[in-house]
Each structure stands twice: as structure tokens, then as C-alpha cells.
Amino acid sequence: MSKRDYYEVLGLAKNASDEEIKKSYRKLAIKYHPDKNPDDKSAEDKFKEAAEAYEILSNPEKRQRYNQFGHAGVGGASGGGFGGGGMNMDDIFSQFGDIFGGAFGGGFSGGGRSSGRRVTRGTNLRVKVKLTLKDIANGVEKKIKVNKHVSCKTCSGSGAKNGQFDTCKSCNGTGAITRVQQTILGAMQTQTTCGTCSGEGRIVKDKCNTCHGDGIVREEEVISINIPAGVAEGMQLSMQGKGNAAPRGGINGDLLIVIEEEEHPYLKREGNHLIYYLNIGFPDAAIGTSVEIPTVDTKAKIKIEPGTQSGKVLRLKGKGLPDVNSYGRGDLLVEISIYTPTHLSVDEKKILEDLKASKNFEPNPNKKEKGFFDRMKEYFD
Incomplete structure (x- = not known):
């Protein structure tokens, strides 16, 4: 629900x-x-x-x-x-x-x-978890080892040997000291935490030999974390009660999980969208071809239309990352860059010289190409 x-x-x-x-x-x-x-x-x-x-x-x-x-x-x-x-x-x-x-x-x-009576609370713990794009796309369960304070098993976290306590005589077991002071406005009542029992209302009679009366010991615990799909770098999740145990049966602190994103070798993340920079040769751009590109989980085949210009962005709908709040999924945007060779043979130069004479190979000086960020803005907006 x-x-x-x-x-x-x-x-x-x-x-x-x-x-x-x-x-x-x-x-x-x-x-x-x-x-x-x-x-x-x-x-x-x-x-x-x-x-x-x-x-x-x-x-x-x-x-x-x-x-x-x-x-x-x-x-x-x-x-x-x-x-x-x-x-x-x-x-x-x-x-x-x-x-x-x-x-x-x-x-x-x-x-x-x-x-x-005061109830103590354990401190929070903070851990960093590294995720791949595949982890982020699908959600993942991670098991981590955490060295933390846990409840003492010998005394069940009470700190008392054989579970025996004495009622605090300073506060009569209430955990607080009440004082009444006469002022010009009448009687003023204040209440403060009892300093003798630290607000617990009771005092350990004989301290536990394992935890020495603290009710907590340090141990390593394996914690399973279910991370939802769509999380992002720097995002912080929390698991209630998985932090340090509190002294003498108090409330456990929380475990704070900070997300770190591992860089993908080919794909760049932009929000829920992914960007892939595709280099193709001039012949493929001119006559068209089909190429295979990487996605988060596998590979996809895309068609390069004849006459494709450098800077053109192709959109693979729904091939990006899911929204963390389940509001759909981003796209995979493929920006095409046309490779220009730097070393040509004599025969290759001759072929290009012949092509250069054709009007089909004359650039349009009046056509202004959009910059990369202008092209991407069309998708991100």
C-alpha cells in the first residue's frame, strides 16, 4: 500500500x-x-x-x-x-x-x-554504497558488514547481572527531579533529568561481566539493504533501528546509506536520461548503416539514415533509467559524431579530390548547426 x-x-x-x-x-x-x-x-x-x-x-x-x-x-x-x-x-x-x-x-x-523517565537512543551510522548503472536501473540488494554497538546477549541489553536493579532514591524511580520555587508570580515548577540515574529511574545493582553495565558490546553485523531503482549520486537512504544499539535497552539509532555511482565506461548519466557518443565514419554517414550500441543491461541495434549529419541526436525511448518515484523512465540519447581521418593514402586523397568537385559535397554556408547543449535541451525540457 x-x-x-x-x-x-x-x-x-x-x-x-x-x-x-x-x-x-x-x-x-x-x-x-x-x-x-x-x-x-x-x-x-x-x-x-x-x-x-x-x-x-x-x-x-x-x-x-x-x-x-x-x-x-x-x-x-x-x-x-x-x-x-x-x-x-x-x-x-x-x-x-x-x-x-x-x-x-x-x-x-x-x-x-x-x-x-528518559529513554536513551543509539547513535546513527553512515555508510557509503557504490552502485553500477545496472544496479541503479534495476534496483539491487546489497549485503554489507558493519562494525557497531549491539545489545549485550548476556544481560539482554539491560547492563545488569541477573537483571537486578535498584530504584533510584534521588528521583524515586521517575527519572526526573521536580522543584517548586516561589516567585513574585507565584509557585514555579521545573523538572530536570535526574543526575543520579541519568533519567532512567533505576540503578544497576550488579553490573554485567560482559558489557560492564553498559548493556551494549561491539560486534560485526551483516546487514541486507534493498536499494530501490532510480537512486542517484549523493542520495541518502535510511534504515530505522539498524544503527548503534542504545545503552541499557534504549532505542537503536538508524543506518544512513549514502549512494555513490560508479562511472560507466560508455554511458553518461543526465538525470534519468543516458547519453552515448557514437563515432561513425564519413561513408557510413553518407550512405547509411546499422550499428550496435551499449545499453545499461545489454546492446541495441540502431539504424543510421543516409545523409546523417554530425551532431544529430537519436532517441531510444525508455532505454534510460527509471524514476525513483516510479514516474516513468528516461531515454537513451545517442549523439552522432562523424570521424575525420588524419592519415590518407595517395589513392584515398585522389578519391576525395574527385568527390570534392561534386555539388553534393558542398556544405551549406547559411545553415547554422545547433550546439550540443541546445540539442540536449530539447529532450531534458
Whole structure:
């Protein structure tokens, strides 16, 4: 099932300000919050959809990629684990809880969650993946090895030996310290993260011998990445939860995949179009011929009409690259260049001298040839 446009989800125009995005998300999230809509699957789905839209549009880098490439730019085109898709309630409450301020009794409770307890998040990882034009044309699955923090198997990521914790006495297990200060305006209440337990509300009783209480260890992991067709150089995809694990059972960071394009030996990319420069001899240009040219996947045979001029561009429709948002496919453009020999025998010179006397071989001085970029502009526009 295809995703809805994120701006449509939040009811905003594409030029919406950061404040408008935040305000619209807050309104929708309060409306569909689980505390207000218990056991309502439809409301829960809309709540998650709004959070996913906000996650992308509130982040300048992700928003730019989304505006340029659509859902595929943030990994949401194929539902393969990229981008904001698949957010669970814990992700939403931990990432965006502070946007609600005093709603729902002074904390973003999320149905029984402790409002002060902080959930840690692992750091993101960035990797570069090189792709050939064939990979880009068809989409590809890549397996990469990543050295990263993973959850400790000995203590199941808790950091505690035998899973035993003590409640933090400083915050009484809430993860936050609340202070009330009297001012000329009355009592002012502030809440800060507990420094004793770092906002976790509990303290490890006996540290795990494997991870020494961190809940994470460093290991090498093989990750399978499904890259959609049509991606481009510099485009960044993300896989949610595939980054570094967080200490003591927090939320994993994301894996960011930066696309690098390998140069093709014959074809040049221009957007979704491909360009091939074909050199032919003068006799072939004059009397016509058929030639075989390379494409992304195989080869194609094209016909050179008699009288073909240097600079002529032939178009092979649909032989370019697919659009990353599934909006069709580019073309393969073949620019013809006529080769002029530099070393001629006496007999060859004589033949050309005889041809030169024919009016058919006199160039038209009034005909102005278009430049290469002018010719290409006809296709790219």
C-alpha cells in the first residue's frame, strides 16, 4: 500500500514553516492520542502516520530529501525498512513527547508510561554504497558488514547481572527531579533529568561481566539493504533501528546509506536520461548503416539514415533509467559524431579530390548547426 504525501497527512502546503509543521502535528497527535482513543486501531494508525510525517518534515535534511525524491528519498517507497516507516509507540513517545508540554496531565504518558523517565537512543551510522548503472536501473540488494554497538546477549541489553536493579532514591524511580520555587508570580515548577540515574529511574545493582553495565558490546553485523531503482549520486537512504544499539535497552539509532555511482565506461548519466557518443565514419554517414550500441543491461541495434549529419541526436525511448518515484523512465540519447581521418593514402586523397568537385559535397554556408547543449535541451525540457 502506497504512503500518503506527508504534507497531505499534516494538512500543510509544501512551503509550510517549521512552526506550522509543529503546530499541525501537535493538533493531530492530541486528537488521535491513544489515551483519548483507547482500543481504536484507526486512531492509532493515524497517530503513527502523523508522527512519521512529523519525523521527516521537522528534520531539515530529511525534508530536503523528501522534497527532492519523495518517499524513496527517506526510504519509504518500497516499505523495505527505510525512513520513518514502522515507527512504534515507544519511538514516538521517546522522540516527540516534549512537543505536548502540559497535554495529558503534564506529561506525554502514552498509556501508562512514566512521564519523566528518559529513554536513551543509539547513535546513527553512515555508510557509503557504490552502485553500477545496472544496479541503479534495476534496483539491487546489497549485503554489507558493519562494525557497531549491539545489545549485550548476556544481560539482554539491560547492563545488569541477573537483571537486578535498584530504584533510584534521588528521583524515586521517575527519572526526573521536580522543584517548586516561589516567585513574585507565584509557585514555579521545573523538572530536570535526574543526575543520579541519568533519567532512567533505576540503578544497576550488579553490573554485567560482559558489557560492564553498559548493556551494549561491539560486534560485526551483516546487514541486507534493498536499494530501490532510480537512486542517484549523493542520495541518502535510511534504515530505522539498524544503527548503534542504545545503552541499557534504549532505542537503536538508524543506518544512513549514502549512494555513490560508479562511472560507466560508455554511458553518461543526465538525470534519468543516458547519453552515448557514437563515432561513425564519413561513408557510413553518407550512405547509411546499422550499428550496435551499449545499453545499461545489454546492446541495441540502431539504424543510421543516409545523409546523417554530425551532431544529430537519436532517441531510444525508455532505454534510460527509471524514476525513483516510479514516474516513468528516461531515454537513451545517442549523439552522432562523424570521424575525420588524419592519415590518407595517395589513392584515398585522389578519391576525395574527385568527390570534392561534386555539388553534393558542398556544405551549406547559411545553415547554422545547433550546439550540443541546445540539442540536449530539447529532450531534458
